[in-house]
Amino acid sequence: MQRRSKIIDANRIAVRFSGDSGDGMQLTGSLFSLTTAAFGNDISTFPDFPADIRAPQGTISGVSGFQVHFGKGVCTPADLTDVLVAMNPAALKSNVSFMSPGGTIIMDVDNFDKKNLVKAGYETDDPIIEDKLQGFNIVKAPITSLSQECTKDLKLDRKSILRSKNMFALGLINWMFNRPIDYTRKYIRHKFSHKPEVMEANLRILETGFNYGNIIQAGTPSFHITTTEPQKGLYRNLSGNKAVAWGFLLAAEKSGLQLFLGSYPITPATEILQELAGRKDLGVKVFQAEDEIAAIASAIGASYAGALGITNTSGPGLSLKSEALGLAVMAEVPLVVVNVQRGGPSTGLPTKTEQSDLMQALYGRNGESPLVVMAASTPVNCFDYAFYASKIALEHMIPVILLTDSFLANGSQQWKVPEEGDFPNIEIPVSRQKPGEFSPYLRNSEKLNRDWVCPGMEGFEHRIGSLEKDAETGAVSHDGPNHEIMVHLREEKLKRVANFIPPLTVEGKTEAEVLVVGWGSTYGHLHTAIEELTNEGHQIAFAQFNYINPLPKNTGEILSKYKTIIVCELNLGQFAAWLRNHFPQHRYIQYNKVQGLPFTIKELKEFFRKNLEELK
């Protein structure tokens, strides 16, 4: 006799697929996120790969996970997991502390044998009791044996079948959330079109997983998740790194320039290089240089020659680029540097997230060397900021550092494909000077940029370089007073960028006395924490910065409306120091975290509540 399964209504749910690195969890997670996003959910996903390339099978260090948070108003991949798929004991062990109370754990019982339990570090035969999981809804599914059972008449070896058992998990999760499996079927048919046996095995296992939910309804809750009513249009999933790469593609198209990337591989920035290396179809020139110095140097050379020159890296690579960044400031050529931050100093935590390169971006050069610093705040707005970083660099003839981080780079969200008119054109500052009378340092009176004149233009031959130049003639000058004029000019040119960027906006209870401030990738967590607190009746406001140098023009005005400003960031207070430097009159409280992890909404809410309490 079948009992009806428990139906759970929720606004948002986080599912985590977790298994050995060979279990295909990343693919499973991506396929589920595509299915559920297409069904009308907001999504935010985050992968969690092992740090080692080939960690030993079955061990904690070999666990690979993929979290999909979906529903309505989803802004982060979620602090905690509501439904966990654990393909082996190591996957269970490494995730139990991140489970929401009363959540569901689906385990492949076939893999919970003595050997695997020991490898995962369990001391007894019963992980449920050992980890005190009695309060959770445990689904013991024989995933491996059912996968083998339904494919036993196929002429496939054991290994190929085991490789497909992730489809069981996917089928079961689709059933639990009432999501159709057509999309996955289509994917399997396409992917294995040349291997009919493997295709058949995957399709059958997917189906078996889906039906398994039906059969054992009693033990498996089924969910009804609120969908959103998104704007009309075309949508797809996009990760932060891919979004950055794509933003540059659009900028190149909108400026009519060739895109040139000079780069050297480094985690977690490499996907940008890989994505653009594949875009020969759009005419992108990608130069994999011998090091980060050559990478930025080649990009500067390309800009000088008339391309949109960009380079991408992570912290240690930004250190190597410092001197050349100074050259770009001095020579006043357009350039965008994307720094995908990771834990530092030195090699640090290559795969973990941090916001600790802010000071390096702002100050990490010799001399008075002002440049634009901006930061993306969601995986998909990496697209927008890569576009606007290019626009600023080209229109103001100034280098721009765009900060993202490991959390944004690897996370993904649904993204609406922009329509014609969603993004402005980019107007290159071509010279209106006459051939033969060209002066390289004549400036636009509004932006103070010099003209962009490239080799090949007859009558415009000129020399620029790293030495200080005379403010009038552009000739090399060692004159002290002239240098002072030039230092101020470069600073003023930077400041005027503020006339072309959007103002800072405030969310939450704008009339409150406490303002929470963040920058870059912490947006989703801060936004959600503030939204929840204001829903609970708290008086608190929130502003997130995307433009850091220069700051939005209304920054001072906004800060002065609040008695207390809480600055939250994943470092020891670099942005707080920047604000204190500019607006010393305010009272700042800091919330900092440096664990290689994003904030949790829970810890933020606790900290804010405590402060609201104390301020009463």
Added chain:
Amino acid sequence: MNNPHTIIQKEEYKSSQNVRWCPGCGDHAILNSVQKAMAELNLKREEVVVVSGIGCSSRFTYYMNTFGFHTIHGRGSAIASGVKIANPNLKVWQITGDGDALAIGGNHFIHTIRRNIDLNIILFNNQIYGLTKGQFSPTSKRGFISKTSPFGTIEHPFRPGELAIGARGNFFARTIDRKLNLCTEVFKEAAMHSGTSIVEVLQNCVIYNDKTHEELTDKEEKHDRTIILKHGEPMIFGKNSDKGLVLDGMQLKVVKIGENGITKDHLLVHDAECQDSFLHLKLTNMEYPEFPVALGVIRKVKAPVYDQEVIHQIERVQSSSNIKTFRDLAVEGDVWEVE
């Protein structure tokens, strides 16, 4: 204004900046020869880009009435690479010193050569750091005494030609500042070669390393101490053109024509275009007094050129791709529509 038929005078490549090298510095002569070579090649000034790093030699850029980018120490070839890849129509010349190219810029130097990007790299080898006032460089002879090696250096110098060929270089030539005509000829050949051309110019720094190349420039003796290699011609040298080079087993040997039955026909004939670099290496590494020092174009070999390959690859991919615009890419693959 330039058109293909007008002949551009050497003077037109001179910028209005006063040349500020020390009087008697070899750099003056090299500047002249480069301008002469450009005039003889009738290069359009607007298509020429001179890129340099930092050093006395790197000031060159400011003296050329072409496009010029004086950059940072050692990074010239990386910047020049970006210029050339972005716009392969430009004629990109890199001016560099022994410190700029072989110390701080050593990594960029070898990788540029390995890629075979179409740059003309003129390496001013004065075996000293001139601009910083006289410290030994990676080409200073072992034992060389300088401000930073008061007791003599204890390290081996690089031989730029050996390094260039070791980095799989396809064009290497050597000349000397005092031989204006040879400089001009060699610069022209370098400019016409597609791929990375390295021209080592033995240059005199009158202030910090005067006469370092003197034994090769001595009026009386220079013909016995150098050999000018010409593609397709026998390797003859000497005041009386009576000496030559032969291969004895795996080694080069100096012989005298007329002695031991040696005739001109026994001498090696220079083949700069030979793919195999064995002899080229032997020739570049010849040092006085055992051997004459080789001048002229030592190696000049055809090979795929990076900046051209970039274009070919793009054209190949574009001809078979449906993605022509950003939107084509954005709507391809896993896309869903909300109506």
